Amino acid sequence: MKGIPSSGLVGRDNVEEAGNQDLDRGYVFAVSNQTALQSARQNQHVIGIDGKHGLQDEFCCPASFTIMNRENTQNIFLAIRSILENVPCGRADCQHPYRYFALPGNLGYRRVTGCSRVNEYKPLVMIDKFEASANACEELGLQYVLCWFHIVKALMEKLTQESVSLLNAYLIILAFKIVARSVCEEVSKERWIMFLEVCARFVYS
Numbered sequence: 001m002k003g004i005p006s007s008g009l010v011g012r013d014n015v016e017e018a019g020n021q022d023l024d025r026g027y028v029f030a031v032s033n034q035t036a037l038q039s040a041r042q043n044q045h046v047i048g049i050d051g052k053h054g055l056q057d058e059f060c061c062p063a064s065f066t067i068m069n070r071e072n073t074q075n076i077f078l079a080i081r082s083i084l085e086n087v088p089c090g091r092a093d094c095q096h097p098y099r100y101f102a103l104p105g106n107l108g109y110r111r112v113t114g115c116s117r118v119n120e121y122k123p124l125v126m127i128d129k130f131e132a133s134a135n136a137c138e139e140l141g142l143q144y145v146l147c148w149f150h151i152v153k154a155l156m157e158k159l160t161q162e163s164v165s166l167l168n169a170y171l172i173i174l175a176f177k178i179v180a181r182s183v184c185e186e187v188s189k190e191r192w193i194m195f196l197e198v199c200a201r202f203v204y205s
Contacts, residue, residue: 084116085116
């Protein structure tokens, strides 16, 4: 893609041949540009990993769009690393030079912005319940949290299994939200005890 500096990782000129010869190999192609990468440095202390075909409005400018042949720990690791290695430093006088490195075996290339290592970009990563995403973050030394949507979804599924009415389920989720937004650990512990009492009241009464 001319004019769009790619943070691409692995590519093949002949996709059909690659597919036939290396069925078990992972393929990752990550695309970004300088504006998106600079926005990540300046504005995004949290990045979200989302596999849906759409954008998350709450996460500002997407840092990267990634195409991969399968979602597993290794491919997600490569996709996130392509961002970390190319988010430029915050210095206004830096030109943020980058280089492309050929991968062994003529498998593609890897783009690295040199100044990204001067001031490493270590965002908090918001993920869904996919274990491979969590594993990839751990391998990269990044902290991660579950997104609110998937937490609520899992909680609602559990409450449905316990035959809790929709009204009571909403009350429990509201109580859980209050706990999650506690300003400190001490307050969260106090609210957690109250939350368990609420659950006991509506689930087992």
